[in-house]
Amino acid sequence: MIKKYINVVLFLFLAFAVGCATKSNMQPEGEWTLSEAELVSPDADATIELDEIFTTESIDFEWKPSVNSADYIIKYAVVLVSDTATSYENPLIEVESNNNGKDITASITHEEIDLALAQACYPKDQVAKVKWGVKAMSLSVVAFSSQPINIKRFSFDPIPNNLYLIGTATEVGNNLAQGIPLKAFKDAEGKMTFFETITQLTKDETYEFVSRLEEPALHYGGENGSIALCGAEITATEDGVFRVGVDLVSNTIKLEKINHLGIVGTPIEGEWSGDVALPYLGNGLFQDTVELLQTGGFVLRIDGDWGRMYKQTPGTTSLLFEPYADAVGLAKEDLQNENVGNYIVSADFLGTSYSYSFEKVEVDIPTPNPIVAPESLFLIPNDGSGAVELVKDNNVFTSNYLALQAAVKYTLNSAADGSGTSYSLLGNIGETEDDPNGDNVYGAPYFKEEAGDISVIRDQAYMLTIDFDAPTVQWQYYNIKLFHWDDNGGWDDRKELPMTYVHPYTFTLENTDLSAGFDSKFFSPWDVEFGVSDAAGSTDDATATTGTTTNKTFVEEGVNVSNFKFTSTDGTYTVSLEITNDYTVGNYTVTQ
Known part of the structure; x- marks a missing residue:
């Protein structure tokens, strides 16, 4: 029984080995042949006009299939080669x-x-004399057959989605893999035909x-x-940094030398x-540390020329060359700064970035020593509106909520x-790394006994504790x-609608859809909750569209x-709340 079992196993093993010898291509390549494929269609010397519409x-x-004398697996690929080519290299x-x-057919669009x-x-719109051929491949053996074909190109050249700059005149040399990417811009019709970069030549x-x-x-010269x-390589005529613009509709290239890229606008001195x-x-980057004096709009201007400015695509930090935007009808707006202090300002023109950014210069400020408190302390605005006296309690001075403005020092x-004695901040009021739109926002920069202007980052009603x-100036706003x-069970589906602060002491909400009969309240969880008081003598009215309101706190x-129920009909409303400087009561209006 054992001997019979061993014989069966040996028989199966030998059968498997023989099968492998014929199917796994183990036979030496010199002992079998591979024939060329017989080309069927398109016919030799056929002329085909490419359809530029479809x-x-x-x-x-x-x-027709190739034949492998050892019956090994054959795979195929179709190639187009020049009319003078003698091989598939x-x-x-190649498709x-x-x-x-595995099939004996292929399609190419x-x-x-x-x-x-x-x-x-x-050339476009011309007949190209080429060959089409088939590579039959088995192991490392390739059999190639080809025949001539005439193909008429489209009447226009393709416009690529990307464009890169290379050459000995560039910052990357002739290294194709390291080509400098150009930014592709869409025109008003959404077509990307214009490319731009800023680089050194x-x-x-x-x-x-x-x-x-x-x-x-695709290679472009001119x-x-x-x-x-396929134009000739372009020779740079002078050294320098250039704005390079390429228009593949008008087939033009424009170089504008940049001697100076400057920030002009509200945030800087002057x-x-x-x-x-x-x-x-280098590498498309302009950068320096800049003292930003206030928030507001600005532009990037080339060589002091108001006709050569960079603005931004609205609502983004994407840079947009104003003359190009005007020419093709793209929307634009001034660049925006919300920072005050020393910041690294970057304008990055490399590739798809084309953006600007701010990075705060981190300064390690040691904790200052305590300062002898004066008998009185005043916050003095430079707009002539009058000094505000703070209330002293030992070595701490406090204020009510003060309506401070970013435009005032x-x-x-x-x-x-x-x-008297002057004091200045090692920071700014309203400057925070947290979300400035949070419910309860605060900070506490150090201050020192030294003259200096104090800046406010954003208009708000601030309480100060000095x-x-x-020694710190603690500021806080809601x-x-x-x-x-x-x-009726709708609290989880409530709308939380942020209101916009408007100087002084006012919060507004414009053109907002509200529902009839719904509850409402003015809220900054959980310190501020303006609603309808039932205290004796209160004038608060839950259904009035204009009136007084009380902070529950x-x-x-x-x-x-x-809560209020001041919306009697569904509709679009404008809501306004004006608070007192101690946040105890306020006045509101609701209009359709």
Whole structure:
């Protein structure tokens, strides 16, 4: 029994080995042959005109199968090669046959073929004389057959989605893989035909533009301000940093030398009459540390020229060259700054970035020693509105909520006329790394006994607590939301609608949809909760669209503060709340 079992196993093993010898291509390659495929369609010397309207239509290729004398697996690929080519090496395009290379058919779209011909510099709207062929492949053996074919290109050249700058004149040299990416801009119709970058060029050296960081790629060159597919490399005529613009509709290239890129506008000294330069650091980056004096709008201006400015796509930090935006009808707006202090300002023109940014310069400030508290302390605005005296309690001075403005500078002084001891902040009021739109926002920069202006980052109603032992200026403000909900089980589906602070002491909500009969209250959880008081003598009215309101936080024990029901119909409303400087009561209006 055992002997019979062993014989069966040996028989199966030998059968398996014989099978492997014929199917796993173990036979030496010199002992079998592979025939060339017989080409069927398209016919030799056929002429095909590519369809530039229906570009996804295909040319179908067909052939008779090759024969492997050892019956090994054969795979196929279709290639297009030049009419002088004698092999399949360096094809214009190569596509695996259908069914993962197993079938004797393949299809290539008209668009793919036109791109391949354009990359090989066959002229548009002309007949390209090429060959189509089939590679039959088995192990490392390739059998190649080809025949001539004539293909008429589209009447236009393809416009690539990407464009890169290379050459000995550039910052990356002739290294194709390291090409400098250009930013592609969409025109008003959404077409990307204009490319731009800012880079450094070297005189008497050459450069060109390519569509890919590897071959095959479209290559662009030219001369005298024109650019052409397969044109000659361009020679740089001078050293410097340039704005390079390429328009593939008008086939033009424009170089604008940049001697100076400057910040002009509200945040800097001199504002719109000033100009703070950002040095070019290479790789498309302009950057420097800048003292930002206030928030507000600004532009980046080239060489002091108001006709050569960068603004931004609205609501973004994406830079947009104003002359181009005007020419193609793109929306734009001034760049925006919300910072005060020393910041690293960057304008990055590399590739798709094309953006600006701010990075706070971190300064390690040691804890100052306590300061001797004066007998009195005043916050003095420079707009002439009058000094505000703070209330002293030992070495701490406090204020009510003060309506401070970003456009006004302030000083701290022990005398109302500014003739006493001065104090300045090592920071700014309202400056925070937390969300400035949070419910309860606060900070506590150090201060010192030294004259200096105090800046406010944003308009708000601030309470100040100035502690001479710390020594810090603690500031705090509230943001208020209108809560709006259906009191019949709708609290979880409530609307929390942020209101906008408007100087002085006012919060507004404009053009907002509200529902009839819903409950409402003005809320900054949980310190501020304006509603309807039932205290004796209160004038609060839950259904009135104009009236008074009371902060629940400050009512006496036994007094209830309920919600408003001031929306009698569904509609779009504007809501306004004006608070007192101690946040105890307020006045509101609700209008449709």
